[in-house]
Amino acid sequence: MSIPDGGTATAQIHAGYEPQAPHRPVTVPLYQSAAYEFPDYESARRMFALKEAGFTYTRTGNPTVAVLEQRVAALEGGTGALATATGQAAVAVALLALVRGGQHLVASSKLYGGTVDLLTDTFGDFGIEVSFADPADAGAWAAAVRPQTRAFLTEAIGNPLATLQDLPAIAAVAHGAGVPLVVDNTLATPVLYRPLELGADVVVHSATKFLGGHGTSLAGLVVDGGRFDFSAYPEKWPQLTRPKRRYGGDTLWERHGRGAYLALARSKYLHDLGPSLSPYNAAQVLQGLETxxxxxxxxxxxxxxxxxxxxxxxxxxxxxxxxxxxxxxxxxxxxxxxxxxxxxxxxxxxxxxxxxxxxxxxxxxxxxxxxxxxxxxxxxxxxxxxxxxxxxxxxxxxxxxxxxxxxxxxxxxxxxxxxxxxxxxxxxxxxxxxxxxxxxxxxx
Ligand SMILES: Cc1ncc(COP(=O)(O)O)c(C=O)c1O
The missing domain is CATH 3.90.1150.10 (Aspartate Aminotransferase, domain 1)
Structure with missing residues (x-):
């Protein structure tokens, strides 16, 4: 595996942040603000129409939180990331952007209990079906695939038995079925394991654990590898490939290409459901990440x-x-x-x-x-x-x-x-x- 030692150590301290004039604070400033003044009416209009990038309201983005997102994306080798209030929210948002009622996902039978609760109880209420497969048996994952399957989910190191799996083998099954593989990298961290390099498409974290590292703050991250081609199966992913009134009649894929998945997670699920990371907690996690x-x-x-x-x-x-x-x-x-x-x-x-x-x-x-x-x-x-x-x-x-x-x-x-x-x-x-x-x- 190619984790450059210096690369990780440098990225965990510097990625995503350049001190800005006039004060040039050397550590990431804590922008504890709910909202942002628009420079003028036209900018506000364009930002609300999602035609211009920028911070409008901390529910969908904040400058301190954005540094954390870029830093964890750099550590995981992803193209971008989305921060959430908790790891639980990261797992939920990552999957909700892929699978809806009447559809199905395949998940490891050795997962954190809160994730099992989410999949079997709450997702069950939403009409999302889940099959559990032994992570040691890639054939069991292949056997569990249905026409309605939209995602695979596993943990890099399973909680609580430290179960591992042959991730490239499971990724090959997922890709053969035309669905992305989501990996919860919480217990491994990008220091020990880089799922995107082994075939995963999306990585999720409870940053509450090792990324923050001091037991003070809840936080979560969704990192996109940017490689999964949703446009190859447009009928499977109407949320990304069909024109939407919400996006001015455009498709998210046309607007954002390989960034469409995270754009959907942010502009719809973070915006509508509101599991957003507080800037204060982002600052705590940024401090923990440095070591x-x-x-x-x-x-x-x-x-x-x-x-x-x-x-x-x-x-x-x-x-x-x-x-x-x-x-x-x-x-x-x-x-x-x-x-x-x-x-x-x-x-x-x-x-x-x-x-x-x-x-x-x-x-x-x-x-x-x-x-x-x-x-x-x-x-x-x-x-x-x-x-x-x-x-x-x-x-x-x-x-x-x-x-x-x-x-x-x-x-x-x-x-x-x-x-x-x-x-x-x-x-x-x-x-x-x-x-x-x-x-x-x-x-x-
Ligand atoms: C592997 C794993 N994923 C997700 C979570 C949920 O994270 P949080 O407690 O930050 O919501 C946990 C919590 O223990 C976990 O161990």
Whole structure:
């Protein structure tokens, strides 16, 4: 993979911003303004008719937010980006611009629980149908395609089991079916993985996690690779290829070409539904981004130590992190993730599920929190928390058991993290069968 080290480090600090006269502020100014004075009436008329670019109202664009959009687009190698209030909104807007009632999408069976809620419940209400496919089996994605399919969705590193997939193989199936592949790159970040280089068409992020990195602000991003040719299948994408009164009788494709997808997401879904990012939160994420590659490297080093410790502990039945020797996806990790597979993963306790609560309550440094990608180390119980609304069947397909525990490894000293886990795990060893504790097995 071709992530130029210097390129990432430079882009995360500089992309999308040039200090402007008269003051030339060296950091990105926070434009905390709801709206913008038009220079004259004719400009206002043209901007509202979407014939002239410019900021009209912060619901559809803001100068601070725009820097964040350009910076993340640069980091992902995309042609443009759209910021949203949350990662959840980014997933929703990215998909709503592609699929509508009566249509269908294929999604990974190993997704963040909030995304599963969105797809099965809210999209279900809208009449959008979803088939879930095993990300390890590209053939299952091909088998799930229908004439009404309009998008594929997966996560670069699945939440919570750190599941990987052969993305070029899934992209080939999507493109064979004439639909774009949307990849949620939240847990990998562009430091570890660049989905657009591996065949994805759209990347989404919860910037709440590693991009912001400090657990202070919710934010989301949709990044367009600009390569998917919607005009090749005009009947599938009337929202982009048919004249619309809203756009003065033009088609978005005529007006924006390969920028049409993001133009639709912004001018319709951000405008009509209003899940816009606040400039203050954009400034927080911009500040976090400046240290992204350093943080991700340290998160990864700590994770390797913690995962090794867990894999050798008798009270642990399985460690779901591709860095652990013998993991089923080790070769995929070596091929596509030369810098590591992130710092959010799960492990299974070799104990009765009733021990999960007491184990979590014995932890001191790991905070029991429904978040990941913070500087602090966090713990969660997916079956009772993030993935509690999945049916037992969906949870089984996602590989989440009652004794599965998710960790997000922070930036503290690795020795302190290991000591905290040891203190909470050691009492469980006494509860294991006398015949000997089960060896920690590693799998996907
Ligand atoms: C992979 C992934 N995508 C999307 C989201 C939703 O992001 P947000 O909480 O910013 O709405 C999350 C949240 O945990 C996530 O883990």
């Amino acid at each position: 992204l590659d350093i943080r991700v490297a340290r998160h990864g080093e700590n994770t390797r130590e913690v995962a090794d410790f867990l894999a050798g502990h008798p009270a642990v039945a399985a460690v779901h992190h591709p860095s652990v020797p013998g993991h089923l996806q080790a070769s995929l990790a070596a091929r596509d993730f030369p810098r590591g597979t992130g710092s959010v993963f799960s492990f299974d306790l070799a104990a009765d599920p009733a021990e999960v609560g007491p184990f979590i309550d014995r932890l001191r440094l790991f905070k029991l929190v429904a978040n990941v990608g913070d500087t602090r180390s966090l713990v969660a119980h997916p079956a009772a928390m993030t993935h509690c609304r999945l049916s037992p069947r969906q949870r089984a397909a996602a590989g989440i058991g009652e004794a599965t525990i998710r960790l997000s490894i922070g930036l503290e000293s690795a020795a302190d993290l290991v000591a905290d886990l040891a203190r909470a795990l050691d009492p469980l060893t006494a509860t294991l069968p006398a015949s000997g504790a089960p060896a920690a097995v590693v799998n996907a």
